[in-house]
Amino acid sequence: MSQPTTQPILSMHGIEKRFGATQALKGISLTANAGETMALIGENGAGKSTLMKILSGAHSPDAGTMMLDGQVYRPRGPHEARKVGIAMIYQELSLAPDLSVEENIMLGQERSHFGFIQKSQHQLRVRHVLSLLGHADLNPERKVGSLSIGTQQIVEIARGLASDAKVMVFDEPTSSLAAHDVQELFRLIRRLQTQGLAIVYISHFLEEIREIAHRYVVLRDGKSAGDGLLQDISNRQIVSMMVGRNVDELFPKVPHSMGETVLDVSGLSGVPMPRSVSLKLRSGEVMGLFGLIGAGRTETLRHLMGLDGPSSGSVLIRGRQGRATPQARIRDGLGMVSEDRKGEGLSQSMSIVDNLTLSDLKPYSKLGLLNLTKRRKEADRWMKTLSIKARSPLQSVSQLSGGNQQKVAIARVLHQDATILLLDEPTRGIDVGTKAEIYQWVGELAAKGKSILFVSSYLPELMAVCDTIGVMAKGRLREVRPTHDWTQSELLSVAVSTD
């Protein structure tokens, strides 16, 4: 690790931001020093993106000051922020695939004379920044779309350098990278440090953060929950700061034991994913599925549920091979909570009672006609059981908070009395209180002998909730082990492994 010089390039002080009734940021302060990497840590919805949008000029703060390189920094928009030296490297790369490397790097900062691009100046500049990054061999004429994701990221970083960035923000940059690309990225970041840039690094992989960053700031609910040097703090302490309570309170333990195999999958394959996935899920078992974005976890669940197809391989549910359609799967006891709550998980314009009962209307129907009163009462009961906050079961789902929406999605799977639950990122984008409730229910369901396949990218919850964890990479299920046989870094290294 290069020795940091302690000279603040960027300081943000007392930043406040309000959206309507929601106070998104409440007096956040952070500094970034030249030659140093600052880790910005926090759960989804903690305020990281809002803070970075203020830094990049996409939002203006309601209160607070920002200083860049000793001057007051008050960008009027993203373009100005970029001009004075803020570069953002997003999770989803923002390159134009049909333009060349050179055109992408110079995009928005073209040197021109009377509207004509000065090609020779461009070439010089591009060659210069690529060699600064140690990639002088990259052909500037190649179309960006033909490059690997890792190389595309290099182009994105080069674009930041070409605009004379003083501060470079990396927003979850490794979530779609393979292992060697991650190492290459870290090499680049260290190079940037030696050039005197200040780096802000956003990630929730704590191992990664320890490898690359010096200092940290933890955000929670729009407030600063702690900051300091990484060497002075344990991972457990960081997680406590992120969730705002003791780790044991967040992850309540419900004792449960496992029985016989109820779901036996072998060689499940689809186009392009999953690739020959085999697993056995027992009754009373909570199995986690970990992996990077695009590792094929969601695809595996969708093929199991009969939502995507055609698939090959065999899926035995309690020893029976059923038809791979959602109707048949629901009859066989499967239930799925989608990761895409707004698009697929819930029908936003329909009411709570409609959403809750849609997958199983049988108990209320006689000759195809529904007993609406009975159905409403049942929905009322589920809303009480899961403490769903709403005016009435007839309220439309779109008016509920994220956490309450997720509860409705879970209530549906419970209402249809599924015995094998496929939960795809069930805690994404919801508040900590609801998360703790969901962990509790998962434990209780397992104690009742139900089986749960729990997909998540958030290691602390997987480690706390699951009996076994499987890791997927590139469409394959690489390895399944009991949770206590895994460490976070082992999980990560399997997740980023290549073929």
Added chain:
Amino acid sequence: MTNTTEPDLTTPTTVNVSRFVRLLRSLGPLLALAIVVLGFAIADKIVGQGRFSEMRNVRVVLVLTAPVAVAALGMTLVIIAGGIDLSAGTAAMLCTTVLACSLNQGHSVTLAVLLTLGVGATCGLTNGLLIGMLRIPPFIVTLGTMTIFLGIAKRLAQGSTVFVERDRIPDWLSKLSSTMPPDWIGIYPNIANGVWLAILVAGLVAILLNQSVVGRQLFAIGSSESTARLCGVNILATKVLVYSIAGVLVGVAGIYTFSLVKMANPVEGIGRELKFIAAVVIGGGSLSGGHGSVLGTLAGATIMGVIASGCDQLGIQNSTQDIMIGAIIIAAVTLDQYRRRRREAA
């Protein structure tokens, strides 16, 4: 975004308020109808001859509205399920043609009517199967079948209008859309049998929409097809069913049309589907699916009928009627969008 202080939403007063608001919302199109009726009635009293409000005129308006309303009810189902049926106009006229031809052939009335409804159902079934199985957008499929149905009807009619001799038309069929009061009702509202039948059909469709399993599945498919799939709704079967029901209703509309004009000219069907769609949209239906109601559609169809009649009574040109109806369509949708956005912002 995580710890917004949530207001207490469980107090009973808010429940009552929301119920009241919901009631008002469902009555919106009826309110618009009342305003249009009142407006014409007053205008007619002042500058017209006062015939607009006479019972005779009410009967005429309703009889002319019934075919549009019945077909529009089918269209309501299709639109709620996120689809559209551009072939409804020519399919309705194909049904009229089938009825006229089979009466001319000397078939029994029962057979002729069954044949007509069967052809309507087949048209719908074809649409549903093509949409569900080929996975082509309904707009394109029905754009194609619209022309196909027109072609079939033209062939049946041998390229001209099919006239049917009076003595071949059974009495009840003529009286279906009679503007004279039916003899079995002495008191008000003594409206034609066909209008009563249309009200009955509307009641059945309302039950289907609001109280049945299929109804819930329809709304689910229209609001979010992927959610419906996730919940195990059989998308193909439901779509085929919906288009088929809509087809039967188109067949009924075709029978109404025949009872009105006692002949069949296939070309008359061109563009008629737009009236059906307009009725649904004025009634609060959304072309992106998931919204629509029986009451709204009935009001929408009647508003168009009232405007036509009112303008006739006041001697307003036909061209002005067209402009008015067009403006009302745009106003209705604008109002609806505005309400919906406000509801989502709340």
